[in-house]
Amino acid sequence: MLTIKNLHAEVDGKQILKGINLEIKRGEMHAIMGPNGSGKSSLSSVLAGRENYTVTQGEVLFDGKDLLEMSPEDRAREGLFLAFQYPVEIPGVSNLHFLKTALNEIRTYHNLPALESKEFLKLTKEKQQLVDFNANLMNRSLNEGFSGGEKKRNEVFQLAMLDPKLAILDETDSGLDIDALRIVASGVNKLRSADKAFVVITHYQRLLEYIVPDFVHVLYNGQIVKTGTKELALELEEKGYDWLKEEVHQKESV
Amino acid sequence: MSEKSFYEFISNGVPGPEQKVNADNAIMPARKLAFSRFRELGLPTLKTEEWRYTNIQRYLKDAFTLAQEEEGTVTAAQISTAGIPHLDSYRIVLVNGRLQTDLSQIPANGKVTISKISDAAGNTQLQAWFDKHPHLQSQPFAALNAALFADGLFIEVSANASLDKPLHIIHTYTASANAFIQPRHLVLLHKSATLEIIESSLGLNDTAITFVNTVTEVVLEENAELWHYNLQSTIKNSRHLSHTSTTQKADSRYHHFNFTLPAAEMTRNNLSVALTGSNTETNLHGLYLATGQQHVDNHTFVDHLVANCNSNELYKGVLLDNANGVFTGKIHVHQDAQKTNAFQQNNNLLMSEKANINSQPQLEIYADDVKCSHGFTVGRFSDEALFYLRSRGIGEEAAKSLLVNAFAFDITDQVHIPALQDFLAEKIRQYVAGAINN
Numbered sequence A: 001m002l003t004i005k006n007l008h009a010e011v012d013g014k015q016i017l018k019g020i021n022l023e024i025k026r027g028e029m030h031a032i033m034g035p036n037g038s039g040k041s042s043l044s045s046v047l048a049g050r051e052n053y054t055v056t057q058g059e060v061l062f063d064g065k066d067l068l069e070m071s072p073e074d075r076a077r078e079g080l081f082l083a084f085q086y087p088v089e090i091p092g093v094s095n096l097h098f099l100k101t102a103l104n105e106i107r108t109y110h111n112l113p114a115l116e117s118k119e120f121l122k123l124t125k126e127k128q129q130l131v132d133f134n135a136n137l138m139n140r141s142l143n144e145g146f147s148g149g150e151k152k153r154n155e156v157f158q159l160a161m162l163d164p165k166l167a168i169l170d171e172t173d174s175g176l177d178i179d180a181l182r183i184v185a186s187g188v189n190k191l192r193s194a195d196k197a198f199v200v201i202t203h204y205q206r207l208l209e210y211i212v213p214d215f216v217h218v219l220y221n222g223q224i225v226k227t228g229t230k231e232l233a234l235e236l237e238e239k240g241y242d243w244l245k246e247e248v249h250q251k252e253s254v
Numbered sequence B: 001m002s003e004k005s006f007y008e009f010i011s012n013g014v015p016g017p018e019q020k021v022n023a024d025n026a027i028m029p030a031r032k033l034a035f036s037r038f039r040e041l042g043l044p045t046l047k048t049e050e051w052r053y054t055n056i057q058r059y060l061k062d063a064f065t066l067a068q069e070e071e072g073t074v075t076a077a078q079i080s081t082a083g084i085p086h087l088d089s090y091r092i093v094l095v096n097g098r099l100q101t102d103l104s105q106i107p108a109n110g111k112v113t114i115s116k117i118s119d120a121a122g123n124t125q126l127q128a129w130f131d132k133h134p135h136l137q138s139q140p141f142a143a144l145n146a147a148l149f150a151d152g153l154f155i156e157v158s159a160n161a162s163l164d165k166p167l168h169i170i171h172t173y174t175a176s177a178n179a180f181i182q183p184r185h186l187v188l189l190h191k192s193a194t195l196e197i198i199e200s201s202l203g204l205n206d207t208a209i210t211f212v213n214t215v216t217e218v219v220l221e222e223n224a225e226l227w228h229y230n231l232q233s234t235i236k237n238s239r240h241l242s243h244t245s246t247t248q249k250a251d252s253r254y255h256h257f258n259f260t261l262p263a264a265e266m267t268r269n270n271l272s273v274a275l276t277g278s279n280t281e282t283n284l285h286g287l288y289l290a291t292g293q294q295h296v297d298n299h300t301f302v303d304h305l306v307a308n309c310n311s312n313e314l315y316k317g318v319l320l321d322n323a324n325g326v327f328t329g330k331i332h333v334h335q336d337a338q339k340t341n342a343f344q345q346n347n348n349l350l351m352s353e354k355a356n357i358n359s360q361p362q363l364e365i366y367a368d369d370v371k372c373s374h375g376f377t378v379g380r381f382s383d384e385a386l387f388y389l390r391s392r393g394i395g396e397e398a399a400k401s402l403l404v405n406a407f408a409f410d411i412t413d414q415v416h417i418p419a420l421q422d423f424l425a426e427k428i429r430q431y432v433a434g435a436i437n438n
Ligand SMILES: Nc1ncnc2c1ncn2[C@@H]1O[C@H](COP(=O)(O)OP(=O)(O)OP(=O)(O)O)[C@@H](O)[C@H]1O
Pocket: A011, A012, A014, A016, A034, A035, A036, A037, A038, A039, A040, A041, A042, A043, A085
């Protein structure tokens, strides 16, 4: 579904991604871990099309199409979704109106008619229950004055509403209380299916107990330096990143 | 037209100040006085403090004629294009300032009078208030209007009366050659009367230039309440200069909304409110959205003459392309006006590098027990917010119009007629899309 080949990207003249290779297939759950500042959010930004990143090398294919050629909105319409690490507050734009606009723009792109208000509300209710999202927040301005956890849950609610092929969750678990973490994880599990894929970026092994990944990748210094299974996450939890960093530096000096 | 030739044109214009428009026009003598007032005040230049950012003479250079009524040139079909969908209202149609009864639905309510101001010239109430607003006296274009106005509306609501629906006044302008049009209106609400007015404009011929110089006087007697919406969206070749001068007596409430949207070349609004009685409430809301080469200048003046009055002003501007905005908000709190609450805020969103705003508050406070504040902001578009919306599949155009609508929300949210709210949101969407696709 998604093929990342030798991806290099920079921001403000600073090289951040230094040759990422990753293959994601339908039905798979990938976890990306790695120390602060290693480039995890940068990778998701580049995939989503944030304009201040410049791709200097490499390519990304999304279901055979050149992802990097597309505008951010077309990437979303093709089925890519990024749950942001830091969702922005947009005063004055109602959460529901925003979602309706997004949903209908995606539908129009696929030559589908806009949803009737009734259908939209039905869908809203269904998804709101699925991820246990507070109905009071739906009518408020987008993320405005939401608590950290509420913002994250809104990202998951949007994810459920827009039903993408590939969802990238950037630290959606940080800021969630223990119950919310379980609820959000079970929501994500319910959204999993054979034709969809997920990438969860996290610092905590705990999330991966609920959302069991098929692969765990470690991103360090702009590269994926190790890939393993869920056991790798356990190992990292125990040992931290130093041993991996050392491995990398040893390889480099060889 | 040079400054000299503008004077010549004005003084030779038809009808001249010495001529009578209507034989029984009781306000005729006032025209003469007003004309000499205009000559004394002279045309403003860039050195005139209140006109520093608007080079008005530039917009008077062309050769104009005083617009004549063009009877029958406007059809019901044309008027219907100026409708606001789902708005339930009494529609009042004016062509170049003159009431068209055949195109209008004048409410059959004995307590509300809507007539041509020329027909009401004998009305003693009209005579008592006509051209009396203190702030008009120093305004050259208001004097010019008083001297040479063609016609306009006189609206009078009896004590305790109201209408079941808003009045929707459609100002239509049409001229086959460059025209200088001067409408003149007076709205008078007697004690405890209430009214909602929506004004909008429709330009019909953009092959010639129209310069519209409007004066509207509003008088609110004790405990009266007026919701006054002014939608300025018209054609490219038009220039609009307006004075809206309101007098509020004790306990009255005035809610004024000014929406300046594309595409008039120049708009200059002078909105002034004189608070002559205590316990009044004044809410002034403004939204200007300018594109292309538009120049939009809002001058507001709230004059707190007596104690215990509240005024609240919020003007917001969205400037795209090469548009130029000016905001000057004057608040004068006189020595006797203790316990005044006067707030003013002007926020701007610049959506292009070339767009520009000049904003200046002018607070003159001579009383000591008052609460006054003012603020001014200029923001650029938030790239973060735009990216967030686009990352959800919302196209750039729709995303921008969502954000502009969000910025304007504080203003549009105060509009208490849903059909008008929807209409404004849709207009904003269209103009933002138009500017992006340019
Ligand atoms: N605009 C910028 N200019 C310069 N450096 C930047 C810019 N944006 C990001 N970076 C740098 O890129 C590096 C990668 O940042 P990124 O946000 O991708 O890290 P991360 O792996 O997501 O970290 P965390 O776990 O803390 O979220 C960091 O060193 C960061 O400082």
